[in-house]
Amino acid sequence: MDAGTAFQRYLDAGLESFGIEADETERMVMAGVWSLWEPGITQLRDADLDAVEHEVNADLSSPPPG
Amino acid sequence: MSALDLPLREQAAGIASGEIDPGQLLDDCLARIDQRNPDLNAVVATFPEESRRMLDEAPDGPLRGVPVLIKDEWPLPWRAETVGAAAVPGVTTQPGESGPYRALRDAGAVIAGVANMHELGSSSTGNTSVYGAAHNPWDLERCPGGSSSGPAASVAGGLVSGAIGADGLGSIRYPSAYCGLTGLKPTFGRSAMGGHHIANTETIVSGPLCRDAADCRLLASATFGEELPAAEPTGLRIGVVRDPYWADSAPGVREACESALESLRDAVEGEIKELSIPDQDLILPAAVLVAQAEEAGHLTPENLNALPEELSVINRGVLKLRGLIPGSLTARSFLARAQARRNLAALFSEVDLIAWPTVPAVAPPLTDPTIELPSGPTSADAGNARQGVLANLTGVPGANLPVGLDDGLPVGLQLLAAWGSDALLLDAAEALERATDREFVELRPAAVA
Numbered sequence: 001m002d003a004g005t006a007f008q009r010y011l012d013a014g015l016e017s018f019g020i021e022a023d024e025t026e027r028m029v030m031a032g033v034w035s036l037w038e039p040g041i042t043q044l045r046d047a048d049l050d051a052v053e054h055e056v057n058a059d060l061s062s063p064p065p066g
Numbered sequence: 067m068s069a070l071d072l073p074l075r076e077q078a079a080g081i082a083s084g085e086i087d088p089g090q091l092l093d094d095c096l097a098r099i100d101q102r103n104p105d106l107n108a109v110v111a112t113f114p115e116e117s118r119r120m121l122d123e124a125p126d127g128p129l130r131g132v133p134v135l136i137k138d139e140w141p142l143p144w145r146a147e148t149v150g151a152a153a154v155p156g157v158t159t160q161p162g163e164s165g166p167y168r169a170l171r172d173a174g175a176v177i178a179g180v181a182n183m184h185e186l187g188s189s190s191t192g193n194t195s196v197y198g199a200a201h202n203p204w205d206l207e208r209c210p211g212g213s214s215s216g217p218a219a220s221v222a223g224g225l226v227s228g229a230i231g232a233d234g235l236g237s238i239r240y241p242s243a244y245c246g247l248t249g250l251k252p253t254f255g256r257s258a259m260g261g262h263h264i265a266n267t268e269t270i271v272s273g274p275l276c277r278d279a280a281d282c283r284l285l286a287s288a289t290f291g292e293e294l295p296a297a298e299p300t301g302l303r304i305g306v307v308r309d310p311y312w313a314d315s316a317p318g319v320r321e322a323c324e325s326a327l328e329s330l331r332d333a334v335e336g337e338i339k340e341l342s343i344p345d346q347d348l349i350l351p352a353a354v355l356v357a358q359a360e361e362a363g364h365l366t367p368e369n370l371n372a373l374p375e376e377l378s379v380i381n382r383g384v385l386k387l388r389g390l391i392p393g394s395l396t397a398r399s400f401l402a403r404a405q406a407r408r409n410l411a412a413l414f415s416e417v418d419l420i421a422w423p424t425v426p427a428v429a430p431p432l433t434d435p436t437i438e439l440p441s442g443p444t445s446a447d448a449g450n451a452r453q454g455v456l457a458n459l460t461g462v463p464g465a466n467l468p469v470g471l472d473d474g475l476p477v478g479l480q481l482l483a484a485w486g487s488d489a490l491l492l493d494a495a496e497a498l499e500r501a502t503d504r505e506f507v508e509l510r511p512a513a514v515a
Contacts, residue, residue, distance in 0.1 A: 014390040019367045022386050029383025036448055040351030044398055047348055055404035060268050060461030061255035063411040063485050
């Protein structure tokens with residue numbers, strides 16, 4: 001299954017499951033935006049982050065501890 | 067020349083010495099808005115009575131009597147923010163005393179009006195707003211940048227000498243670059259933010275857009291609640307990450323930024339160090355997902371189904387798509403953020419500043435915001451976000467410095483510094499201004515020259 005078809009199935013099922021209404025134009029926007037986001041999101045999904053320690057109560061005004 | 071065309075600091079000094087009548091200055095400002103705003107659409111509300119009341123009650127602060135504008139992202143006591151949109155999903159905005167309002171009031175500034183912004187702050191272009199798009203004073207058919215489109219267009223268009231914007235994923239730096247201004251995205255949490263409709267934000271900050279660094283310092287000192295001291299930096303180590311930030315920028319942008327970088331290095335007797343950022347590819351998706359998570363609590367099916375037709379179809383689609391993003395991806399974005407912060411902290415042990423073009427190409431047309439890069443054509447949002455989001459993901463400060471023109475449109479160099487080093491960014495900007503005889507900060511669009 002190509003990525004476009006897979007996304008369309010995910011989109012259709014997600015909208016139906018959550019009860020979110022979307023017209024055809026909105027669905028076209030979602031598909032277009034997803035095509036931009038997908039490469040990065042795939043990299044994030046597949047990245048090896050198992051060894052990364054969570055930053056608990058991160059203080060974004062300062063560098064991370066240590 | 068009208069006093070309105072002076073820098074903020076000279077307006078403030080003139081008022082303090084009695085040489086400038088602040089009542090006349092406010093009248094001139096409102097008249098200038100009436101005159102130029104039909105072309106710029108940078109200002110979406112004025113309220114002369116409230117502005118005059120602010121002037122009458124202004125304390126003897128560093129900005130006493132100086133007119134400024136504030137982005138449509140914060141409430142004022144007499145006006146609820148609209149965030150450039152017909153509706154904010156799940157949020158009913160109300161009038162009130164926001165943090166930036168209080169900071170400006172306490173510094174003696176006079177809020178002359180509310181500045182336009184990209185609808186819901188969702189784009190770097192500024193080409194969509196419930197009020198209609200703001201226009202770039204350098205070319206009225208071009209994007210002013212977003213989401214702080216109105217603050218940028220109003221300062222570049224000479225309506226005021228300084229405005230307060232907000233930067234959640236680059237939204238001060240992009241419009242500053244498109245409009246030829248100096249803009250500061252402060253360290254997270256350092257500038258006044260109270261009353262923002264995303265109270266739990268870890269990415270958005272308020273910050274100044276002005277014509278030069280000294281005015282940014284003055285305005286930022288007000289919103290920080292502390293003076294940002296000026297210094298002459300020497301021996302700065304400037305990090306440069308070539309790929310993709312420089313390599314995939316338009317040739318004219320790259321050349322102007324390279325020239326400015328060399329001028330800055332010489333001015334501060336510094337050195338340029340080539341760097342690479344580990345796990346660079348994760349920065350953009352992580353930043354987008356962290357930022358969207360901040361608003362996700364309101365993205366219920368009920369709220370999404372109630373989005374009005376007056377909201378752009380782009381935002382209706384994006385908001386509904388956001389409602390379907392798996393939590394596991396959001397959790398991974400916070401892990402990627404932790405890693406990015408550690409990586410950046412390590413880099414800032416090697417360098418004082420990191421530099422690359424703020425936007426990879428100059429302002430695109432309002433009707434077709436695509437840009438041509440060495441890697442091929444892409445949306446301006448995609449290219450801009452790649453250059454801008456690291457500062458928001460990690461919390462560090464960043465600034466746009468105007469560094470020239472490409473095909474008659476402004477080019478901006480971005481500098482990043484370590485957490486809390488906001489003043490260093492402005493010191494470096496002033497060093498570049500001195501080294502270039504203020505050539506770039508004195509450039510004005512033909513329409514207002």
